[in-house]
Amino acid sequence: MLQVKMTEAFKMSFLDTPIPDIGDDDVLIRMKRVGVCGSDIQIYHGKHKYMSFPVVQGHEGAGVVAKVGSKVTGFREGDKVTVQPQVFCGECAPCRSGHPNVCKNLRVYGVHTGGMFSEYFAAPASKVLRLPETMSFDEGSLVEPTAVATGAIRRCGNITGTNVVVLGAGTIGNLVAQVAVASGARKVVITDINPTRLAIARDCGIHACIDTRGRKLKDVIMEEFGENEADIIIDCAGVKAIFNEAVAAARCSSKLVIVANYKEPVEVELPLFQRREVDMLGIMMYLREDFQRAIDLMTQKKIDTSRLISDHFNIRQMEAVYPHIDTHPESVMKVVIDIGE
Numbered sequence: 001m002l003q004v005k006m007t008e009a010f011k012m013s014f015l016d017t018p019i020p021d022i023g024d025d026d027v028l029i030r031m032k033r034v035g036v037c038g039s040d041i042q043i044y045h046g047k048h049k050y051m052s053f054p055v056v057q058g059h060e061g062a063g064v065v066a067k068v069g070s071k072v073t074g075f076r077e078g079d080k081v082t083v084q085p086q087v088f089c090g091e092c093a094p095c096r097s098g099h100p101n102v103c104k105n106l107r108v109y110g111v112h113t114g115g116m117f118s119e120y121f122a123a124p125a126s127k128v129l130r131l132p133e134t135m136s137f138d139e140g141s142l143v144e145p146t147a148v149a150t151g152a153i154r155r156c157g158n159i160t161g162t163n164v165v166v167l168g169a170g171t172i173g174n175l176v177a178q179v180a181v182a183s184g185a186r187k188v189v190i191t192d193i194n195p196t197r198l199a200i201a202r203d204c205g206i207h208a209c210i211d212t213r214g215r216k217l218k219d220v221i222m223e224e225f226g227e228n229e230a231d232i233i234i235d236c237a238g239v240k241a242i243f244n245e246a247v248a249a250a251r252c253s254s255k256l257v258i259v260a261n262y263k264e265p266v267e268v269e270l271p272l273f274q275r276r277e278v279d280m281l282g283i284m285m286y287l288r289e290d291f292q293r294a295i296d297l298m299t300q301k302k303i304d305t306s307r308l309i310s311d312h313f314n315i316r317q318m319e320a321v322y323p324h325i326d327t328h329p330e331s332v333m334k335v336v337i338d339i340g341e
């Protein structure tokens with residue numbers, strides 16, 4: 001089978017490898033669609049701090065069950081599935097306290113261990129989730145990013161009736177804002193400096209989509225929410241200057257939630273947290289329940305993913321993918337790799 005391996009930054013090789021053998025508890029999946037993530041782009045550039053080469057990338061996959069292990073129940077050949085791409089130890093303190101997404105020994109498929117840019121992928125059945133027959137493989141590849149969003153909103157607590165600002169209208173920001181709307185936020189504002197992304201956000205039903213070029217975040221918040229300001233600010237942009245604007249724009253007893261992957265340390269004015277009791281929350285991927293909620297919200301059409309995929313490439317054209325992303329920052333949203341027919 002064909003498999004694409006990143007051997008070092010900017011370098012990939014196309015391998016012809018045997019189809020993986022599966023154990024009694026495993027499922028073999030014929031991959032159909034695999035999305036390219038922001039973290040994949042960091043890996044390509046050699047900027048991802050928490051991985052090492054070589055690695056087969058790909059953690060946003062959808063495919064069809066090709067074979068099931070002898071002890072597997074609940075899956076059969078031909079089922080449409082996606083994969084929760086986290087391997088955790090189950091024994092460390094975070095795992096035992098219900099936070100396996102921050103397991104001390106966490107390994108993510110496609111980052112720390114083999115991923116899905118491959119014709120077939122074997123995974124324990126416990127990592128596999130069934131997709132409804134009505135869901136397309138394109139949508140299936142967007143379950144993982146949507147699970148990042150359901151995880152982020154779960155981390156915010158009960159958001160019913162709240163004012164929410166999402167910074168950054170890329171795929172993750174868009175999905176976080178949509179999940180906030182679907183979860184009962186009073187008003188959800190999304191900001192960006194890219195008009196295409198803002199237009200897509202508008203089409204997805206996000207309440208207010210604001211171009212912040214030449215504007216202060218604080219002013220946008222006052223204009224959109226009035227004196228109540230923002231209860232929750234969710235950073236999906238990962239830009240130092242914007243983060244500091246968010247700190248300044250946070251209100252007493254508000255929450256500042258970091259979803260973005262920062263590549264470098266950020267200096268902040270700590271008294272603005274301490275004196276105003278601003279809660280800063282980090283969010284790292286998702287739990288199983290977030291994955292299932294993502295599938296449910298998509299199945300119920302409460303999340304619109306139809307505008308999120310900007311480009312398709314066949315796996316055989318994989319070498320063209322990252323240069324395309326690098327040279328089209330204004331138009332690229334989610335790039336999806338097609339595998340097989």
Ligand SMILES: [Zn+2]
Pocket residue numbers: 037038039059060144145
């Ligand atoms: Zn991802």
Ligand SMILES: [Zn+2]
Pocket residue numbers: 088089090091092093094095096100103104105106
């Ligand atoms: Zn653990």
